Amino acid sequence: MHTVWKGAISFGLVHVPVKMFSATEDKDISLRMLHKTCGSPINYIRRCPNCDVETDWDDIVKGYEYDKGRFVLFEKEELEQLAGEKSRTIQILDFVALEEIDPIYFQKTYYLSPDQAGGNAYHLLLKAMSDSGRIGIAKVSIRSKSSLAAIRVIDNCLAMETIYYPDEIRSISQVPGLPEAVNVNEKELTMAKLLIEQLSTPFEPEKYSDDYRDNMIELINRKVAGEDIRVAPQQEQTNVIDLMAALQASLEAAKLPPKGAGLDTGAAAKPAATADGDIPQAGIADAAAESGGETALPKPRKPRSPAKSKAPKETVS
Incomplete structure (x- = not known):
């Protein structure tokens, strides 16, 4: 079991x-929300409608709308x-009889x-409460809730x-449509009591089961076996998107000459092969942009002599 709280x-x-450990577990079958058209799971995004940006947990604070x-x-x-300090203490205030709650x-x-x-103290309290037949009424804070x-x-x-505080329990008087006091037929009352007596039995929780969950599991297995399934489409890899952005940035950078290089802007727009047959980086970017491929950019070579003008640097994010 996973420890959910430590204190005294x-x-x-x-x-x-x-x-402290949770004594119960939720066995409800969780169903995801999917887009009916393609079968992809729906995302729920923390977004500020005023700033129109997604918000990180570090940018979120709690507030009360007064x-x-x-x-x-x-x-x-x-x-x-x-x-x-009492947030780590289960402070017993009184001891009462369980049947009073x-x-x-x-x-x-x-x-x-x-x-x-x-x-030793644990077993002392356990033994004393077991012998007395009493239970303790205490105050405790779990996850900032008293x-x-x-x-x-x-x-x-x-x-x-x-357990709930008394003011958290709604009054019976708020329930609409409760029947008013009416005269009950004595013969019908006798038969109802007899029926209750016949159905009375010791409580055996193991004989009860969640029919809905059992039926849901059976339905899921039938659908899987019959391949009545929807496969969510694979999302595009982010590195492909980043590469295309880098190629576009390289293409734009190649159209502008380095400051002070004195190159003709018209010539820079259409790169040609160099003397040793190498194609400039902008040429590779043009080819990749036209073909829609994922061509990797080679590292730019160092200039052969200081006299040659340096090519603009390319940044691949």
Whole structure:
């Protein structure tokens, strides 16, 4: 398991170093968003609509919109200071009976294991809570979010369940269309209770399965076996694009004579072979640009004598 958090459980004067692991995993089948025309995956780009540029993570800050289009900004350090030192502590405030907590409060479950030399304190807390039948109500900060939590025993392990704050639970009165109190037929009520009794059984989670996921896996396998697939087209290599840009830059550079060389601009536009039969770099660029090929540029030779004018330097990015 991957450690998602490290800190300590604190109750009274007892300090128990622990590591946290996710107790559950999402097994939903993830489907990609594709372009229907060619089958390529769709990219989601962080882009500033005002500056019309893509934004790096280093250029992104968090902000709160207190009015339409008006924000207050927060630096990472400011948010970390709000959490303070307690961000690494699961501080138990009270011990209560588990049956007093409605399941609507529960969010996500984590396993806790002893960290460093905290094994004795860990087992002491586990044994004390197991014998008392109580669970601890604590405060904890995970990823800069403060949560209430319930610390309880599962088999031979301490577990933490994040739970909602009371003001995060919506009132039943907000639910529309709830039936008003009506008179219930006694015979129908008796039959309903009898049916519930007949369907009552001990909870065995292993007998339940995700039918949708099983059916989705079966459908995927059938499509793969029947080759009902779409292959995304290969993207052009960036070095080809860069090469064409370099060729174009070389061509443009060849049209302009070096400063002070005194060459005729008309002659420079159409390069000819040199005395020793070598073709200038601009000639290679012309040939590559006309053919659309990916001709590599040879390194320019050094001039044979200082008297000859130097050819313009070519930069290949």
